[in-house]
Amino acid sequence: MVEIILFWLFSILGIAGAVGLIFNRNPIYAALSLIINFFSIAGLYLSLRAEFLAVIQILVYAGAIMVLFLFVIMLLNLQTEEKAEKFDAKRGIAFLFGLAFAAEMIYALRSFASEGQTPLAAQFDYGQVEPIGRSLMTSFLFPFEMISVVLLAALIGAIVVARKHTYT
Amino acid sequence: MPFLLYTGISAYVPLFLLIIAGIGLGFLLANLSVILGPSRPGIKKGLTYESGMDPVGTGHERFSVKFYLVAMLFILFDIEVVFMYPWAVQFRQLTQEFGMFPFWEMITFVLILFVGYIYMYKKGGLRWA
Amino acid sequence: MMDFFTPNVYSYLAVSALMFALGAVGVMTRRNGIVVFMCIELMLNAVNLALITFSRMHNDPAGSILVFFVMCVAAAEAVVGLSIVLAIFRNKLNIDINQVNIFKW
Numbered sequence: 001m002v003e004i005i006l007f008w009l010f011s012i013l014g015i016a017g018a019v020g021l022i023f024n025r026n027p028i029y030a031a032l033s034l035i036i037n038f039f040s041i042a043g044l045y046l047s048l049r050a051e052f053l054a055v056i057q058i059l060v061y062a063g064a065i066m067v068l069f070l071f072v073i074m075l076l077n078l079q080t081e082e083k084a085e086k087f088d089a090k091r092g093i094a095f096l097f098g099l100a101f102a103a104e105m106i107y108a109l110r111s112f113a114s115e116g117q118t119p120l121a122a123q124f125d126y127g128q129v130e131p132i133g134r135s136l137m138t139s140f141l142f143p144f145e146m147i148s149v150v151l152l153a154a155l156i157g158a159i160v161v162a163r164k165h166t167y168t
Numbered sequence: 169m170p171f172l173l174y175t176g177i178s179a180y181v182p183l184f185l186l187i188i189a190g191i192g193l194g195f196l197l198a199n200l201s202v203i204l205g206p207s208r209p210g211i212k213k214g215l216t217y218e219s220g221m222d223p224v225g226t227g228h229e230r231f232s233v234k235f236y237l238v239a240m241l242f243i244l245f246d247i248e249v250v251f252m253y254p255w256a257v258q259f260r261q262l263t264q265e266f267g268m269f270p271f272w273e274m275i276t277f278v279l280i281l282f283v284g285y286i287y288m289y290k291k292g293g294l295r296w297a
Numbered sequence: 298m299m300d301f302f303t304p305n306v307y308s309y310l311a312v313s314a315l316m317f318a319l320g321a322v323g324v325m326t327r328r329n330g331i332v333v334f335m336c337i338e339l340m341l342n343a344v345n346l347a348l349i350t351f352s353r354m355h356n357d358p359a360g361s362i363l364v365f366f367v368m369c370v371a372a373a374e375a376v377v378g379l380s381i382v383l384a385i386f387r388n389k390l391n392i393d394i395n396q397v398n399i400f401k402w
Contacts, residue, residue, distance in 0.1 A: 008302065021336065022336065027331055046180060056250060060247065067239055097322070125356060130261075132362065133254030137258065144273075148248075149280060152284040240379075243372050
């Protein structure tokens with residue numbers, strides 16, 4: 001019963017956050033809607049018994065990445081996007097595309113809705129910290145080491161691009 | 169007596185109740201004065217409080233790019249620590265199986281990022297002035 | 298009646314698909330560069346939700362670990378992307394992506 005309530009609460013909240021993100025013209029409000037969406041996705045992870053990833057979602061996304069986004073919005077001090085004067089054909093096509101995509105996915109995934117496929121009741125062993133740490137250190141060792149190279153590249157690239165330079 | 173009486177998502181019901189109570193209390197306290205107190209708005213009262221002076225400029229002040237650099241470094245090293253957490257939890261079992269290999273794995277990970285730290289230090293990324 | 302409301306794999310995948318579609322619409326319609334970035338983060342999150350659902354369905358660690366990596370790559374991408382936004386802002390004094398058209402011929 002609890003799982004049902006939480007699933008519907010968090011999925012509706014998450015989709016509301018996503019709608020708020022794409023329709024708010026003020027970038028700060030859009031960022032705050034996205035934070036609501038991130039928190040509800042963490043709640044959905046919790047209802048899937050992926051507890052560790054729910055915590056990481058809040059730590060990394062809501063705690064770090066969104067802070068960076070809000071910093072940049074305040075750094076640039078942007079005004080709200082002004083409304084498009086006339087109806088733009090490109091925007092209409094974009095909405096049609098999005099609608100078609102959602103309908104197509106929901107149709108294509110319908111086989112998961114059929115009876116006899118109730119895997120969510122099954123046990124899930126990989127939500128806790130210990131099995132994730134174990135897989136990270138054994139089967140996924142090479143991607144783990146490569147992530148540090150990705151972070152190194154991001155660090156160097158961001159420092160070079162973001163700072164002001166005087167050429168000598 | 170086990171620490172967690174319930175397993176599964178039911179174990180989180182107290183947490184959700186706490187979140188709901190926190191949000192509710194915040195809303196209640198923020199709006200209680202509006203509901204209960206008298207409301208006599210005026211021009212002087214509506215002004216931004218700036219230590220008795222008339223307010224100067226807009227409320228949106230542009231930040232300096234230094235804050236962005238610090239936030240960016242925070243994120244990258246935050247990710248590094250997030251990776252250390254499952255490693256540290258599982259460290260004892262892994263050393264019993266593989267010896268010191270997991271330790272050197274993490275040392276390699278940290279050393280690769282340390283190269284970036286040295287570059288940033290030399291480039292002056294931590295210098296505030 | 299209760300069966301309809303009980304979440305199964307399909308419900309999670311449908312939520313994920315809807316979020317992905319909304320993010321794609323945002324990328325195509327918004328003109329503010331930062332909001333476009335936020336929509337990309339939303340699409341990454343939708344994919345993460347689908348990955349964890351499949352990981353739960355097959356009781357397999359690969360999906361969960363992949364989500365972990367996607368989060369880290371998303372953080373790196375946000376750091377570099379926002380630096381690029383700052384650099385564009387320094388040159389053009391706004392970040393309207395319709396005006397950043399150096400690829401156009």
